[in-house]
Amino acid sequence: MIIHIVAGGPEHLIPDLSKYTENEIKWVGVDRGLLYSLKRGIVPAIGIGDFDSVSEEELSWLRQQCEHLAISPAEKDQTDIELALDWAIIQKPTLIRLFGVTGGRLDHSLATIQLLVKGLSNQIEVELIDQQNVLSLYEPGTYKVYKELEYRYISFLPFSEKIQGMTLSNDFKYPLADCDLTWGTSLCVSNELIQETGTFSFNHGIVIMVKSKD
Known part of the structure; x- marks a missing residue:
């Protein structure tokens, strides 16, 4: 349901x-x-x-x-x-x-x-x-993201004080490898998928993912 x-x-x-x-x-x-x-x-x-x-x-x-x-x-x-x-x-x-x-x-x-x-x-x-947007929260793990023409931009923001091990696969325009994020950073804002699917993962904290239209 x-x-x-x-x-x-x-x-x-x-x-x-x-x-x-x-x-x-x-x-x-x-x-x-x-x-x-x-x-x-x-x-x-x-x-x-x-x-x-x-x-x-x-x-x-x-x-x-x-x-x-x-x-x-x-x-x-x-x-x-x-x-x-x-x-x-x-x-x-x-x-x-x-x-x-x-x-x-x-x-x-x-x-x-x-x-x-x-x-x-x-x-x-x-x-x-x-x-304009779709927003959701994620706990540590590995997640698949699908390319949607309607929502071109994908952003990731810390919802907890620190995110450890943030990784964005090479399917993203701006990939990232094992990076720590803290409150007050805009490093992962306005990314895009260049393939039909991509993955993101992290091992500590809570992440906000926002998919946005132009």
């Missing part, structure tokens, strides 16, 4: 959701993201959040359209997105995708990126996707 979480970030930054049509998808609408989903003909299995970004009239309509609403108080210790992610993790999916979580308040965007660690700790792949 795959779970798609649609949050209430700027609507123009949400990609075309009709492209994500694999079997066994369960949708979650977070706050105004529930409204965005319904406008696209998607009826989420559940709506989660305090819904402080919708009007009373809109909330009344959402109640009619979505059978299950988990409405939380506005004053709480978790963001709406964290509540939705926690719910999704309990369902034990193979993949969680987050939409509508970038481009608004920077504090919320940064907090959501940090929340991806919850996927790692539960052995669930989590992707953050907007109109």
Whole structure:
């Protein structure tokens, strides 16, 4: 099962959701993201959040359209997105995708990126996707990357204080061999695949990989 979480970030930054049509998808609408989903003909299995970004009239309509609403108080210790992610993790999916979580308040965007660690700790792949980028986190290991015409650039950034043994295969335009990365470096930004596939590997730390369009 795959779970798609649609949050209430700027609507123009949400990609075309009709492209994500694999079997066994369960949708979650977070706050105004529930409204965005319904406008696209998607009826989420559940709506989660305090819904402080919708009007009373809109909330009344959402109640009619979505059978299950988990409405939380506005004053709480978790963001709406964290509540939705926690719910999704309990369902034990193979993949969680987050939409509508970038481009608004920077504090919320940064907090959501940090929340991806919850996927790692539960052995669930989590992707953050907007109109321009696909972002995911990785623990030590060796990984294959596929060339995608839509996402030309591939960047790797330290998510932990230090990355040890970072290696990019010769299939990358700028290969790298057994290099240590620390916070504050842009060494691995804006790379590209020159073959159909490539690999990256490292032996310590957590790495952010971002695939970006032109």
